[in-house]
Amino acid sequence: xxxxxxxxxxxxxxxxxxxxxxxxxxxxxxxxxxxxxxxxxxxxxxxxxxxxxxxxxxxxxxxxxxxxxxxxxxxxxxxxxxxxxxxxxxxxxxxxxxxxxxxxxxxxxxxxxxxxxxxxxxxxxxxxxxxxxxxxxxxxxxxxxxxxxxxxxxxxxxxxxxxxxxxxxxxxxxxxxxxxxxxxxxxxxxxxxxxxxxxxxxxxxxxxxxxxxxxxxxxxxxxxxxxxxxxxxxxxxxxxxxxxxxxxxxxxxxxxxxxxxxxxxxxxxxxxxxxxxxxxxxxxxxxxxxxxxxxxxxxxxxxxxxxxxxxxxxxxxxxxxxxxxxxxxxxxxxxxxxxxxxxxxxxxxxxxxxxxxxxxxxxxxxxxxxxxxxxxxxxxxx
Amino acid sequence: xxxxxxxxxxxxxxxxxxxxxxxxxxxxxxxxxxxxxxxxxxxxxxxxxxxxxxxxxxxxxxxxxxxxxxxxxxxxxxxxxxxxxxxxxxxxxxxxxxxxxxxxxxxxxxxxxxxxxxxxxxxxxxxxxxxxxxxxxxxxxxxxxxxxxxxxxxxxxxxxxxxxxxxxxxxxxxxxxxxxxxxxxxxxxxxxxxxxxxxxxxxxxxxxxxxxxxxxx
Numbered sequence: 001x002x003x004x005x006x007x008x009x010x011x012x013x014x015x016x017x018x019x020x021x022x023x024x025x026x027x028x029x030x031x032x033x034x035x036x037x038x039x040x041x042x043x044x045x046x047x048x049x050x051x052x053x054x055x056x057x058x059x060x061x062x063x064x065x066x067x068x069x070x071x072x073x074x075x076x077x078x079x080x081x082x083x084x085x086x087x088x089x090x091x092x093x094x095x096x097x098x099x100x101x102x103x104x105x106x107x108x109x110x111x112x113x114x115x116x117x118x119x120x121x122x123x124x125x126x127x128x129x130x131x132x133x134x135x136x137x138x139x140x141x142x143x144x145x146x147x148x149x150x151x152x153x154x155x156x157x158x159x160x161x162x163x164x165x166x167x168x169x170x171x172x173x174x175x176x177x178x179x180x181x182x183x184x185x186x187x188x189x190x191x192x193x194x195x196x197x198x199x200x201x202x203x204x205x206x207x208x209x210x211x212x213x214x215x216x217x218x219x220x221x222x223x224x225x226x227x228x229x230x231x232x233x234x235x236x237x238x239x240x241x242x243x244x245x246x247x248x249x250x251x252x253x254x255x256x257x258x259x260x261x262x263x264x265x266x267x268x269x270x271x272x273x274x275x276x277x278x279x280x281x282x283x284x285x286x287x288x289x290x291x292x293x294x295x296x297x298x299x300x301x302x303x304x305x306x307x308x309x310x311x312x313x314x315x316x317x318x319x320x321x322x323x324x325x326x327x328x329x330x331x332x333x334x335x336x337x338x339x340x341x342x343x344x345x346x347x348x349x350x351x352x353x354x355x356x357x358x359x360x361x362x363x364x365x366x367x368x369x370x371x372x373x374x375x376x377x378x379x380x381x382x
Numbered sequence: 383x384x385x386x387x388x389x390x391x392x393x394x395x396x397x398x399x400x401x402x403x404x405x406x407x408x409x410x411x412x413x414x415x416x417x418x419x420x421x422x423x424x425x426x427x428x429x430x431x432x433x434x435x436x437x438x439x440x441x442x443x444x445x446x447x448x449x450x451x452x453x454x455x456x457x458x459x460x461x462x463x464x465x466x467x468x469x470x471x472x473x474x475x476x477x478x479x480x481x482x483x484x485x486x487x488x489x490x491x492x493x494x495x496x497x498x499x500x501x502x503x504x505x506x507x508x509x510x511x512x513x514x515x516x517x518x519x520x521x522x523x524x525x526x527x528x529x530x531x532x533x534x535x536x537x538x539x540x541x542x543x544x545x546x547x548x549x550x551x552x553x554x555x556x557x558x559x560x561x562x563x564x565x566x567x568x569x570x571x572x573x574x575x576x577x578x579x580x581x582x583x584x585x586x587x588x589x590x591x592x593x594x595x596x597x598x599x
Contacts, residue, residue: 001474004460004467011462011503295458298419300447300475302440378414380458381531 001301005309006316008289015285019278020321023357026274027325031353033267035329035343037259042344044253045246047094050183051121056216056224057245058089058231061238065249069094071209072237079235080214085222090115092213093200099193100169103153109145109191111170113200113210120215122194128164128179133196138178139170145191146180170195171203271356278321279364282314286368291379293372298380306372314365315358322357326350384423385411387582395526398550398560398572403579409563410531412579416561417450417529418442430526447475451520451558453549455532457512459504465491465515466500472523490518494548510541514548521552528553530562534569546572567593 010016042049048057048066058080060070080089093113100106114121119133125140132138141150146162154160162168166177170193183192195203200210216239218227224241231239240248254260293306301309333343386408393399393416401409414420415427418434426433430449434442451472452458459468466487473483491497494514496507504512513533520528533549534542546569553560562573570576570590578586 001471003480004463004471004474007467008460008462291458292460295452295454295460296471296475297443298417298446298452299472300443300445300450302443304440305475376419378410378419380419380452380454381410381414 001305001309002312005312008292008309009285009313009317012285012288015281015288016317019281019285019317020324022274022278022281023318023321023360024324024328026270026278026360027322027353027357028328029270029274030267030356031326031329031345031349032332032343033263033270034349034353035333035345037263038344038346038349040259040263041250041253045249046183048242048246048249050123051215051242053120053217054215054242055218056227056239056241058214058216058237058239059212059245061232061236063238065252066245067249068252069212071207072211072214073209074211076211076235076237077214080216080231080237083227083230083235085219085227085230087217087219087222088118089214089216090118090120091197091211092121092215093197093204093210094212095200095204095207095210096190097171097193097203099150099191100172101150101153102168105153107149107191109150109170109193111200111203112192112194113197114194115215116196116198119196123181123183125179125181128177130179132178133194135176135178137173137175137199138195139175140179140181140194141177142183142192143180144183146177149191173203271360275357275360279360282317282361282364283368285313286310286365286371290371290375294375294379297375298378303373307369310365310369310372314361314368318358318361322354325357326353385582386415386422389425389582389584391577391584391587393559393561394574396553396557396559397574398553398562400570400573400576401561401563401579402565402567402570402576403585405565407579408582409579411582413529413531413561413563417452417527418446447472448523449526451523451525451528453513453516453520453528453530453533455535457504457509457516457536459512459515459519461504463503464500465496465502465504465507468504468515469518469522472519472525476523486522487518490522491515493521493552494518508541510537510545513537513541513545517545517549517552521556521558524556525558527559527561530560530564532564532566533562534564534566539568542566542569 045066060072063070074091077089077091080086095111096108097111098106099109116134119130122130122133123140126143133140141162150162151159152162152166162177164177164179168175204210218224228239231237296306329345333345389412401412403409411420415422416429421435426435432445434445437445466484469487469490470483473486488497488500491500494517496511496514499507499511504515507515530549534545537545549560550572570593573590576588576590576593577584
């Protein structure tokens with residue numbers, strides 16, 4: 001009888017397609033908005049999250065989030081190293097600088113300077129070798145930029161990917177690309193260039209203080225709270241664990257921008273409109289088929305069987321619409337990998353949207369089922 | 383105001399009983415009670431030795447499923463399903479396998495003269511053909527009782543006669559009891575007995591020979 005139930009639904013082509021399309025549309029919009037939001041959130045904390053092996057980030061006490069850079073004196077690194085419980089501490093610079101390509105094109109880039117000795121904070125490279133960052137004038141460039149904003153001019157007037165050994169200028173300083181890396185997209189999507197901390201001082205000589213962060217590794221037996229307290233009280237700096245810094249940066253972004261409201265509103269509207277249409281259509285289908293269900297009851301279908309039939313119809317059409325929607329988003333992402341559109345389809349998002357869509361199907365199915373179960377089978381003679 | 387009053391009716395096995403009377407006289411209510419779709423406020427209805435009222439809802443549903451076939455005035459076929467799928471339903475409700483039900487449905491459709499229309503949808507058939515499908519659905523599980531509500535009222539005279547001829551033949555062949563609610567005096571000859579109702583009561587039980595074209599003798 002379950003195949004009959006499915007044929008009853010699928011046979012009503014207009015309503016069936018309308019429900020599937022509405023749910024697919026709802027799923028697609030909610031997922032797309034959610035994936036966009038997740039991508040934005042991740043990009044705000046990417047810089048903190050992608051540097052591994054660091055327990056603590058030390059900043060100026062007034063620095064609220066990762067991009068709120070209030071530079072410190074280089075001496076801060078040495079002072080942090082003197083704190084009991086600190087295994088090591090290295091400097092990290094983050095700032096902007098102007099890059100110029102051989103054809104005269106200028107591009108603002110994000111410059112990151114890592115500790116010369118340890119190269120802690122350097123990215124995982126995909127071309128070249130990590131120690132090459134110590135070669136004179138060496139920089140690493142992210143692959144997306146090497147392909148896009150920093151594409152290298154060719155003699156024929158075209159462009160090609162920026163390659164290892166290519167040269168450009170950073171703030172009128174000659175630099176050589178010695179490696180490329182696949183970096184997470186930043187919120188501003190500007191090219192990211194890595195070099196050593198000492199070289200940053202040469203590239204950005206006009207600023208007296210250059211130290212953006214001090215990256216700290218704690219000793220195994222260190223008391224995190226105590227180290228934070230000492231850094232705060234004795235050094236007048238602010239220390240946060242990696243997770244704290246990442247979370248605080250994200251929280252600042254959420255609280256101080258309208259992104260949640262805007263994207264969330266779109267997702268809610270998609271849920272209400274698309275889900276509402278799908279729910280109403282399914283409910284109308286149930287109403288239209290009340291007589292058929294009454295006939296089945298008269299012919300001896302049990303209540304349990306009718307429940308199973310409605311559940312199959314509701315669940316089937318819901319999951320079909322949901323699958324089409326998720327498939328649409330996945331296809332959209334796959335087809336746009338090189339377009340710069342950043343969407344993050346996570347399992348938690350997929351699960352959450354599934355829950356929302358199933359809620360629509362369950363609500364509509366429950367309302368319809370309630371009417372079916374309260375049907376008077378004698379209505380078949382009327 | 384009770385819909386039925388003082389009903390005392392004994393229906394014989396394998397007979398064709400017509401219920402006739404003016405609109406609102408209680409014919410439909412009576413067959414609903416007989417079929418176990420309505421429960422009487424007082425009194426009892428016993429079908430094949432079983433009082434459906436004494437059964438749980440699930441058991442009563444199973445009792446209807448196994449013992450009763452229905453033919454409705456408006457056919458009540460499921461429009462989204464093929465003719466064959468519609469006819470299969472009683473067997474599927476009994477838990478038979480799809481392949482078995484499909485084979486039986488094809489045989490039932492052949493029996494009602496619609497063997498070549500199995501894959502069509504009800505809307506592709508004429509009214510008479512749809513009623514034949516409904517009959518095939520009613521007989522496919524060989525019920526002991528078939529309840530027919532105005533089976534010919536939506537059909538022209540010739541088709542109505544054909545439908546009743548078919549119903550009577552199938553009922554006799556299978557030893558099925560047939561209860562037919564009708565206003566159509568042109569088919570009274572197909573009855574073994576005619577029960578006339580008025581105002582919720584049975585006013586007479588006669589044989590067709592006791593009726594004239596214009597009404598009672």
